[in-house]
Amino acid sequence: MRADDAIALDFRDNMVLEPQTRREFLKRLGGGIIIFVTLGDLALAQEGERPRGRRPGPPADFNAFLRIGEDGRVTCFTGKIEMGQGPITSLPQMLAEELETPLSTVDIVMGDTELCPYDMGTFGSMTTRSFGPALQAAAAEAKAVLLELAAEALKVPQDRLVAKDGAVFDPQDKDKARLTYGQLAKGQKIARHVDAKPALKAHSAYTIVGKSLVRRDGHDKVTGKALYSGDIREPGMLYAKLLRPPAHGAKLKSADTSAAKAIAGVQVVQDGEFVAVLHEFPDVADAALDRVKAEFDTPEAKVDDKSIFDHLLQSNPEGRSVAEGGDLAAGRKLASKTFEHNYLNSYVAHAAMETHTALAKVVGDKATVWASTQTPFAVQREIAEAIGVPAKNVRVITPFVGGGFGGKSRTTQAIEAARLSKATGKPVQVMWSRAEEFFYDTFRPAAVVKLSSGIDAEGKMVFWDYDVFYAGERGAKQFYAVPNHRTMSRPSGWQAGGQPLATGAWRAPGNNTNTFARESHIDIMAAAAGMDPVEFRLKNLKDARMIHVLKTAADRFGWTPVKAPSKRGYGVACGMDAGTYVATMVEADVDTKKGTVQVKRVVCAQDMGLVVNPEGATIQVEGATTMGLGYALSEEVHFTGGQVVDDNFDTYELPRFSWVPKIETVLVESKESAPQGGGEPAIIVMGAVVANAVFDRTGARLFQLPMTPERIKAALEKV
């Protein structure tokens, strides 16, 4: 799967893992017990519909596997990567639980295309809910193999044996003989391929899953030992800096590299518009790049960050219906009040603290590439194409990733590094500067939602007519009990042209835009109906899980019903993402002179099914909530034509310590249901919940994100 296909999938509400073709892993792994699992349809059953247009895959091979070594250590191999969301802790937790082995015996190898089974990428809050079941199945099968081996060795019927704490024993045995997993694996070369769903432990019997654990990578990360792609060193390596155009669409007319070449030790690679200077020190390469005299033809700017919304609407793209029901025309007739608004949001950058970085070592027709990426297998293929070798000759290794949020689903820097390594015959590191990071980011799409709706005299919603332009369909479908409704996503596919800048998946793609529009609009209707916004929602909801999370949030928050604007500065918003239900409430203050907002307190209630690591899940809620303050209040990419104006954090403002409110997370217990997404859902409500709080405090309604001081002051003037 290519990065584009993976990103397209990330814009949908439902996703599946792609099965993988067989590889010769066994040879590489040597002895012990190795369990392969084909996820196939066993995981799909939990995921609802298949994405449209995808047939069931070819005969699946496997998606997950684990090995029990002769030393008793258990290794989980996964194509998933660790970029902060914590699977390095939660996946071993799931494995240890099912295998009945102490967590300390479990190792995890992540994102290495040579050692790990194919994975389409780490995105969509899929790691726990999709990969997790495969890993559990592998662990359950491994336990079955160990019990078989022990029965043979102990000459005891298998059903008398118990596996616990990394050993098998017979509880009725007076001598209390135990065979450890390492002893059982000794001298074995067993490979099992599971393709049916094995019996798993009941959630109520869990002792490791459900326990709060601190991160397993914490020690390395607080001591500076944790290696990221930029920290990998190879003998003789060079650092490259590439010549970049001043704007997207600009064509290189000429490049004079002679002054750069004059610096001792500088090498220049030029292949058409691909111009790089390389040196054994990155800062010297950087200084050399400054000496390259280049001229570009820059196309005339047609769109900027102000005209973008008209531009998007004017392109009037074809759409696809995401949901519809009843009769809109009939619904309109039932309405006693109607509401029609457009909701806008600007481009938003991923702005991970680690810029895109890679080290490539191409030797002959083989390549090893260390890359900060969310999609190691996609980049493996892209590198292979770029340097003209078979994909199997390219090994992509993913060290720790310093933040991704969807931005590292594209890995252009690794292709650049591989091309340069091939050209120079040396290992080459490419580490993008912050300006390059902004320039080549695949932004959260600028988008418009056109929404009209109506309520009857009792405050019941009677119709809902929703068109989202360019955000994507994830989270577009509304979940209120509206008899007559229609939701269109335009264009029908992700990135069907029309956006002047490159866009991509940004933490909960589509859903931030859609939830901002929907939940702002709900509040507007509640205010017009003279109802408290929570009461209005409860009156119009039938979904029991949503009602439950909303009531849970209200209880914790201490919400008392008052019609908005109540001057309290209270906001509420609900949403669904990656199978998880979210209701968030905030208390915010607005400085009406400066137009600034201070969110003081946040309560987020979340039903995410079974929670593997409550501490980890809580941290994700806090992280998503904090990050969400950025797109709500300050984050906006300024641009003129193909020129991205923001190139560092002085103009592109991320949330800071002083912004961060008290955040209370309530994880609604749902132990018997499957685990759902955790890395993204809490962020989707942040635009609406802050906008609704601003309205409640001041009576000013904001229709555009981010709610900058200028926009807040402008809205206040209309009150």
Next chain:
Amino acid sequence: MPDTISFTLNGKPVRLEVDGARPLLWVLRTDLALTGTKFGCGEGHCGSCTVLLDGVPVRSCLHKVKNVQGKQVVTIEGLAGNGTLHPLQKAFMEHDGLQCGFCTPGMIMTAYGFLRKNPNPSREQIIRGMEQNLCRCGAHTRIIDAIAAAAGEMKGVPQT
């Protein structure tokens, strides 16, 4: 022309033949192979590259290596003594004051310098002290908790 720069790095003397105008960050990361200090923005906005210069946190991306002549430089690698984590490192771990971990070395070094100046800070003071360091994962509340806990453990006694 290379300059001779001598300084103390993580408690040990270092002597380099190096162009003194080069940024400290890249000399640390490349010439000295101390990769715990991170590049985040290159202009001093984010704090990922923070190290201690004579006990004061500075942005190593903005400091020329010749400026450290004769001084004491401490990086994240030098904070733990004899395998024992510094109370700040321990507190960041215990409070999960990190996610991706990329800003973490800079956060810890900034917090170290801050606690040296203000060993018994209020929550408000911690927030102000850390305001110029950026974290994209949103670990802020836990970082504040970690610093407060470390301050408590250090009981006003600066430690290295």
